[in-house]
Amino acid sequence: MKRNGRLIVGLVIILLLMLSTACAGKNTELNKSGTASGDSGNSNASVSDKQRVVKSLKGDISIPSEPKRVIGLSVVYPEFLYALGVTPVAVQNYHQEFPSYLKEPFKNTLKIGLAETPNFEMILTAQPDIIIAPIWWADKDYDQLSKIAPTVLLPQRDNWRDELRDIGEVLGKKDQAEKVIQDLQHKEAEAKEKLHALVGNETVMYMMIMADGLVIYGENIDRGSFIHKKLGLKPVKDFPQTELSVTISLEKIPEYNPDHIILQLDDESSEKVQNRYKELIDSSLWKNMTAVKKNQIHIMGGKEWFSLGMSPLADYNAVSDVLHAFEKKAK
Known part of the structure; x- marks a missing residue:
């Protein structure tokens, strides 16, 4: 019996040793995979690999190293994001529909409108990893936005x-930002050469029909600079150089009398804009202008040109629009 008792005790000890070894091995494997408690240093290293610190006007902000769900607030930040290869999950939108160059890529993007105060509930619903915004647009809302996701102002x-470069810095896409800028410069230079061959020294006036008036843009404002400086289309000589833009009455238009008019409707869906457009084209003053008589009116879309002079995508597509319009009239 004593011998049997010793044998039993021995077997129990062996079993206990085996169980202890197995548990130790299991804990070692779990710690390696990071799914169980263990050395806190290893766990922190894993987290730090997924986060990085970027500079913002509110100080250093920790963001995901590779954010998948990004929101860019203001109407142009979404265009910057897409130019850098990032499709935002939600955007603030001025028009009900996106411009043609964003319609397909933004088909699943949530529209949250353009109220003075952002729709925080919809932003929360979009589950962003990061929110990026210009300080002039979102400073007053920073505290609420930063409760939803890391917010970089x-x-x-x-x-x-410079805005594109700032966003490229945040997203680790500095080289891509520079490529976007260079590609556009190349496209503008090519278009400028072609347009000079088509138009020469003929004058061009860029006018927008708005609900409350008719506006002519000069060469020292973003929109006008794109037309007259980037694309080299000669402005009318009597435009006041001290002004960025001029709001004029219908009776004043013939005083400028350009060879070509680039005409944009601010919002094609607006009844007031459509009524003002009809009043314009039905007027004898309009019909007697040189550009009208030569059939050299180039109509551009409101949505398509909304961000002109403020976004690489808008500018890139507008280059094609202008070339197409002038080539079509030249045939």
Whole structure:
């Protein structure tokens, strides 16, 4: 019996040793995979690989290293994001429909409108990993936005190229931002050469029909600079150089009398805009203008040109629009 008792005790000890070894091995494997508690240093290293710190006007912000769900607030930030290869999950929108160059890529993007105060509930519904916005647009809403997701506020810039570079810095896409800028410069230079061959020294006036008036853009404002400086189309000589734009009455238009008119309707769906357009084209003053008599009126879409001079995508597509319009009239 004593011998049997010793044998039993021995077997129990062996079993206990086997169980202990198995548990230790299991814990080691779990720690390697990061799914169980263990060395806190390893766990922190894993987290830090998924996060990085970027600079913002509110200080350093920790964001996901590779954010998948991004929101860019203001009407042009979504265009910057897409130019950098990022499709935003939600956008603030001025028009009900997206411009043609964003219609397909943004087909699943949530529209949250353009109220003075953002729709925080819809932004929360979009489940963003990160929110990016210019400080002039979102400073007042920063506290609420940062409760939804890490929010990076960027400085106000006079040139969209600097805005694009800022966003590229945040997303780790600096090289891509520079490529977008260079590609557009190349396209503009090519178009400028073609347009000079088509138009020469004939004058061009860029006019927008708005609900409350008719506006002519000069060469020192973003929109006018794109037409007259980037594409080299000669402005009318009597435009006041001290003004960025001029709101004029129908009776004043013949005073400028250009060879070509680039005509944009601010919002094609607006009844007031459509009524003002009809009043314009039915007027004898309009019909007697040189551009009208030569059939050199080039009509551009409101949605398509809404961000003109403020976004690389809008500018890139507008280059094609202008070339197509002038080539068509030249045939």
